[in-house]
Amino acid sequence: xxxxxxxxTCLLNKYAAFSGRASRSEYWYxxxxxxxxxxxxxxxxxxxxxxxxxxxTYSIFSLLTIIPSISAAARRLHDVDRSGWWQLLYFTIIGxxxxxxxxxxxxxxxxxxxxxxxxxxxxx
Numbered sequence: 408x409x410x411x412x413x414x415x416t417c418l419l420n421k422y423a424a425f426s427g428r429a430s431r432s433e434y435w436y437x438x439x440x441x442x443x444x445x446x447x448x449x450x451x452x453x454x455x456x457x458x459x460x461x462x463x464t465y466s467i468f469s470l471l472t473i474i475p476s477i478s479a480a481a482r483r484l485h486d487v488d489r490s491g492w493w494q495l496l497y498f499t500i501i502g503x504x505x506x507x508x509x510x511x512x513x514x515x516x517x518x519x520x521x522x523x524x525x526x527x528x529x530x531x
Contacts, residue, residue, distance in 0.1 A: 408432040408525075414440040417479045418472075425491055429482035430514060430525040437479050441472055480506075485521035486514045 408416070413436030421427070448465040456463060481491025487509050496502025514524055 408436065410436045410440070413437045417475050421478060421482070422475050423478055425478050425481045426485075427482050427522050428486040428514070428519075428525050429479055430486065431483070431511070433525065434479055434483040434510060437475075441476060444468060444472075480510065482521075483510050485519075486525065487512045488515050488519045488521070 408430055409432075413433045416433060417429075417437040417440075421429075445465065445468065448468045449462065452459065452462040452464045477491075477494065480494055484491050484493055484506075489509055493506055493509065496506050514526060517524055517527075
């Protein structure tokens with residue numbers, strides 16, 4: 408999946424889709440998109456609202472993207488045959504490393520209980 412397709416899929420088509428699977432490219436391109444937008448909104452806040460610790464532009468961006476962020480990570484975890492609930496481990500140091508490993512890990516080949524491998528369903 409390409410960059411443009413990944414962020415459109417996660418923001419528009421699967422905004423709150425917590426079922427199914429997401430390939431590594433879908434998840435990580437979407438993650439990159441979020442990081443780049445977070446940087447841009449932070450710069451806008453610093454320029455327009457200097458000294459404002461609330462960072463209104465960044466705060467709105469964060470609120471709008473929290474659901475697709477969680478759903479994309481859940482689908483990515485499904486791709487390695489893990490429940491999306493494992494994201495709760497983000498709140499622990501060791502758990503964060505484990506979830507990061509799963510997010511980086513190669514997709515399970517073939518089908519699993521969460522659906523077909525997204526790499527096998529791509530058009531030729």
